[in-house]
Amino acid sequence: MSTDPVRTTVVGERATSAPSALAAIGVAKSYGALSVLADLDFSVGPGEVLAVLGPSGCGKSTLLRVLAGLEPPDRGRVEIGGQPVRGPSPDRPMVVQGATLFPWLSLRANLEWGPKALGNQQSGAIVDELLEATGLSGSADLLPRQLSGGMRQRAAIAQVLANQPPLLLLDEPFGALDAQTRLRMQEWLIGLLAERPTATVLVTHDVEEALLLGHRLLRLSHRPATVLEELALDLPSPRGRSTLSDSRFVQLKADVLARVLDA
Amino acid sequence: MALREVQGDAGLDLGDVLGPSGEIATRRRLTGWRRVAVGLAFPAILLTIWSVASATGLLSDRLFPAPADLARTARDFVVAPKRLPVPGVIPFKGAAVEHIRASVGRWGVGYAIAVCVGLPLGLGLGLSRWMAAAVDPLFHAIRSVPITAWLPIALVWFGLGNGAARFLVFIGAVSPIVVATADSTARVPRQLVDTARMLGTRPRDLARRVYLPSALPGIVTGLRLGLTLGWTSAIVAELTGQSSGLGAMMNAAREVTRLDQIVVGMATFAVIGLTGDLLVRAIARPFVRWADA
Incomplete structure (x- = not known):
């Protein structure tokens, strides 16, 4: 059911033990000559928050649109509960930056x-x-x-x-907010997802947001996006503003940030 | 990075540069009774100048009737006892209701047809690229034919009667409705449509539940423009071959050079056109208030 990650730095428990809520298998997408996604493989377990971290313009939003079924992949497939995705569905809604009300x-x-x-x-x-x-x-x-x-x-x-919905797709949902409001929103989302566990794919270019919210991290390359790194984030819960000063969080953030900047 | 910070600071300082009250923003908005008072005072001043100019002979009453004469003519138009109808003569005294009813009737029928045709056509053009590609060039070519140029063919097709007038109203009203509806439908944010689909809205419900309400403010503008253009078209149609209606009355007045009657007809035309527009705005208001700035 779950596919092998391309490269696993740390194998998270969630990634292996639970059947996947979502599986992307060899997903590729290009617009004309512009290759945006190159053979992406990953999965998300039930109730798991997968943080997808990547530089601006790397195709993160395209990836979510493909997962949502708003755009078909050129190659590969997306499966939800074992069923291939064809078109948008209320089972995997996407929320983007800026209001969609x-x-x-x-x-x-x-x-x-x-x-x-x-x-x-x-x-x-x-x-x-x-x-x-x-x-x-x-x-x-x-x-x-x-x-x-x-x-x-x-x-x-x-x-x-x-x-x-069993699966939630978030595309930089707090990107347009000021830093304080963003932190409050992140704490709110952590609480909300703890109360009603929902498999979530959270796309962001903010390392702190990815580490704070994610149970697992998927780091993507520049376009065309490939998986550079997959990392289980077993930081103590409940997470919140205190997590930001947790020594493991600080170290992890510095490490990931260094790899992002070197990439 | 440093540059961005400098720009950020500059942006914050703007308030201080302008002073605490912000001189640039001190033009006060005219609201409430002040606005009404100014709106009434200006025409009153013009009317006074006009009256004085007529009384002193500065304005010839052959070309520009005095306000007092116009008031008398207007009163005759509305309340004078009706005379027995003379065949072939278009009545003026006491005939206001008759003419207004005839004009507004043609306007209403033609406009109703224009709305029924224009809204679906505009929605279709806004929603379907194929339809837009097929219909747009032809539509815009036909649309550029002025309303007066439609009059001869309307008379040939429908003869002298209500049919030609209604047709002309339809032609005048339909194009702004189609253009505004198509344009505002095409501009509905894709995000809203995506969200509706991801919330489980069936594709066939999208036009009614998402496109139409989202495009409504633009559509209302088109409906208002169409209403006014339709009214103009009704009068144009009545200038030829109609035995009733404001246009027919004005044309008859022209033949006997009754300038006062022509001007009273114009004023009636303006008042009814304005009333119609206010009516459409009042009806639409609760549905488009969400888009107010």
Whole structure:
């Protein structure tokens, strides 16, 4: 089920013991003569957060679009629970940087969109719970533009979680926020994913974010993207702002950063 | 890196350069009763100048009727007792309701057809590259034919009657509706469509649930432009071969050189056009308020 990583520096327990929620097998993608992804192999276990770290413009966003089924790979395939991906599905929603909320709908209506589209009768209860978990209960009747950037980003993640997907795809979800807000969002996401374990692929160019949120790290090369390194991140939990000063975290961050800069 | 920091600092300092109140931003916005007062005062001043100029003979009443005369004519148009209809004569006194009803009726029917055709056509052009590639060149070529140039063919096709007028209204109103709908549909952010699909929205529901509401502010602009152009077209159509309507009345007034009646017709035209626009804006407002700046 799970595929062998190209190069494994440290073999994480999650990577080997659990059946994979998602498997990318020899995925390649190019736009005309521009090769963006070159034979990527990796997998994500159920409830595992895979942080994909790569330089800007290396094809991380393309990778997520392929995983989401928004674009087909040229070669190779993506499997979710053993089934090949064909087209987008509420089972693996993607949240990108900047709001993806529907600007003409209230926050509550935005969160109810998914459950209603799938004919889920209990949308009200799910949405209430998510509003609570995102600290947005008091803003449920506001329009997206009346929310702050951080609130919008939390809402966008809550919106796709309302369908209770087994897999979540995050494309630099906090990239547009200021440093303090970003740290709060990261802590919030850590708590949220701890409460409702959801296999997650988090794409980022921020080493700190990758190490803080990821259970496992996948470091990609410049374009065309290949896997340079795969690393289990067994830092003590719960992670949060205190993790940033943890000596192992500091050492790891310095090591990874050095390899990123040398790459 | 250093350069970026310098730029960042410069950006922060801008507020200080401008002073605490920010001189550049001190132009106060005109709102509420002030705005209404200014909007009423300016026409009032013009009216006064006009009255004085007419009274002193500065403005010839052969070319420019005095406000007082116009007021009298307007009153006659609305409330004077109706005379017995004379065949072949287009009535003026007491005929306001009759003419307005005729013009607005042609306008309404033609505009309704334009909306029913223009919205789906615009959505199709905005959604389908194939359709846009096939239809766009032809559509824009036809669209560039002015409304007056459609009048002869409309008369041949529909004869002298409501049909030609409705057709002309349709032609005038449909193109801004199509252009605005196609353009704003094509500009709907791909991210919104992707999000809707990833939330489980069926592809066939995307037009109704995502494209239409997202494009609505632009579509409303097209609907408003179409309404005004349709109204213009109704009057153009009535200048030829109609026995009722504001255009027919104005044309009859021209034949007997009743300048006051022509101007009253123009004013009626303006008031109704404005009312229609305000109506469409009021109806659309709750649906597009989310896009207000």
